[in-house]
Amino acid sequence: xxxxxxxxxxxxxxxxxxxxxxxxxxxxxxxxxxxxxxxxxxxxxxxxxxxxxxxxxxxxxxxxxxxxxxxxxxxxxxxxxxxxxxxxxxxxxxxxxxxxxxxxxxxxxxxxxxxxxxxxxxxxxxxxxxxxxxxxxxxxxxxxxxxxxxxxxxxxxxxxxxxxxxxxxxxxxxxxxxxxxxxxxxxxxxxxxxxxxxxxxxxxxxxxxxxxxxxxxxxxxxxxxxxxxxxxxxxxxxxxxxxxxxxxxxxxxxxxxxxxxxxxxxxxxxxxxxxxxxxxxxxxxxxxx
Numbered sequence: 212x213x214x215x216x217x218x219x220x221x222x223x224x225x226x227x228x229x230x231x232x233x234x235x236x237x238x239x240x241x242x243x244x245x246x247x248x249x250x251x252x253x254x255x256x257x258x259x260x261x262x263x264x265x266x267x268x269x270x271x272x273x274x275x276x277x278x279x280x281x282x283x284x285x286x287x288x289x290x291x292x293x294x295x296x297x298x299x300x301x302x303x304x305x306x307x308x309x310x311x312x313x314x315x316x317x318x319x320x321x322x323x324x325x326x327x328x329x330x331x332x333x334x335x336x337x338x339x340x341x342x343x344x345x346x347x348x349x350x351x352x353x354x355x356x357x358x359x360x361x362x363x364x365x366x367x368x369x370x371x372x373x374x375x376x377x378x379x380x381x382x383x384x385x386x387x388x389x390x391x392x393x394x395x396x397x398x399x400x401x402x403x404x405x406x407x408x409x410x411x412x413x414x415x416x417x418x419x420x421x422x423x424x425x426x427x428x429x430x431x432x433x434x435x436x437x438x439x440x441x442x443x444x445x446x447x448x449x450x451x452x453x454x455x456x457x458x459x460x461x462x463x464x465x466x467x468x469x470x471x472x473x474x475x476x477x478x479x480x481x482x483x484x485x486x487x488x489x490x491x492x493x494x495x496x497x498x499x500x
Contacts, residue, residue, distance in 0.1 A: 219312060222312065222314060223311050223312050226310075226311050226312075226313070226315065227311060234451065237450075237451045237452060238450075238451065241450055241451065241452070243450065244450070244457060245446050245450070245457075246446070246457070246458055246461055246462065246463075248442075248462075253439075257431075257432075257435040257439075260431050260435070261428050261431045261432045261435070262428075264426075264427040264428040264430075264431045265367075265368075265426070265427075265428035268426070268427040268428070269359075269367050269368075269426040269427055269428050270367050272359055272420050272426050272427055273359045273362030273366075273367050273426065274362070276359050276360065276362055276423045277423065279421055283421065284421060284422060287418040287421040287422055288418070288422050290414070290415055290418050291386060291415065291418035291419060291422055291424075293415050294385075294386030294387065294389050294390050294415050294416060294418070294419065295386065295389070296340055296341070296344045296385070296389045299336050299340045299389065299392075299393065300336070300337065300340055300341055300344075302333075303332075303333040303334075303336040303337045303340075304333075304337065306329055306330070306332075306333035307330060307333045307334065307337070310326055310329065310330040310333070313326055321473055321474065322473075324468065324470070325470070325471070325472070325473060328454070328468075328469050328470060328471055329471060331448070331453040331454045331469075332454065332471065334453075335396060335444055335445070335448060335453075335454060336396065338440075338444040338447075338448075339392040339393075339395060339396055339437070339440050339441035339444045339445075340389055340392045340393070340437075342440055342444070343388050343389070343391070343392045343436055343437045343439075343440035343441070344385065344388065344389065346388075346436065346440065347383050347384075347385050347388040347433060347436055347437075348385065350382070350383060350436075351380040351381065351382060351383060351385065352373060352374075352375055352379075352380055353372055353373060354370060354372060354382050355370050355371035355372045355373060355374045355376075355379040355380070356368070356369065356370055356371075356379065356380075356381040356382035356429070357369040357370075357371065357378060357379050357381060358378060358379075358380070358381040358423070358424060358425065358426075359381070359420075359423050359424070359425065359426050360378070360423045360424070361378055367426070381424075381425055381426065381429050382425075382426075382428070382429045382432060383429055383430075383432035383433035383436055384416065384419050384424070384425040384429040384430045384432070384433035384434075385433065386415075386416060386418075386419050386424075386425075386430075386433070387416035387419060387425070387429065387430035387431075387432075387433030387434045387437070388433035388434070388436050388437040389437060390412040390413070390415050390416040390433075390434060390437065391412070391416070391433060391434035391435060391436060391437025391438040391439075391440075391441070392437035392438065392440055392441045393408075393412055393437070393441075394408050394409055394412040394413075394434070394437070394438055394441070395437065395438040395439075395440070395441020395442050395444075395445070396441050396445075397412075398438075398441070398442075398462070399441070399442070399445045399455065399462060399463055399465065400454075400465055402462070412434075413434065416430045416433070416434050417430060442462065445462065445463045446463060448463065449463035449464075452466075454466060454469050455469075
């Protein structure tokens, strides 16, 4: 009765150790070479957009609170739920747990690559959405801006740092941060569809204004924060060779081998790990890919 759980535990522990060994090895042998991104320009643009939204839109949003039609509010309240981090973090965490319990040696080459790619994708989601979520919660409670629901009592700019009260957790928006991270992931994986991804994620982020939970500047700030975490996560993944390859002067480029569904390639069996297994026998890599 205890043999099966013990074997599962050993497999899980072995998979985890193998993964950590591969990550450490790749950090050691791959140079810390990242694209020349003008972070200062992007930071300045993000700050200017946030300030512009604060000066031009926040007061109006506070005054309009409660004046939207009930049907429109219900409509936006439905879509605002997709900004919750749980929609993305829980499936990603379950995917990692399943991959950790999988017997990689028993899979075909194609099956191993699919599990490998899903594992990398889930870890990317956890990094981008999860880490940005931690950051935004520290910021919003540290800043303590009153939400527009209390505009009549506190005005458009009332700060209560570390009040640890949900009423004073308006800046930045957590939902918008999640949407910014989701947009960043889609931007890296589907660069040709970035406009569609931006429209969808920005619309979901904007619903926080119409339900009275955040000011426009809260959503702009949160969206930019989530996007930054996704891009940085992608850069680190590119250095490790997970999902992306490195580029000298632009964002990481998705590898041709990254697929989340089976292809028509011939089936076969190879030593454990697909790309992971190949890393075991490699000497220091000659190229960043």
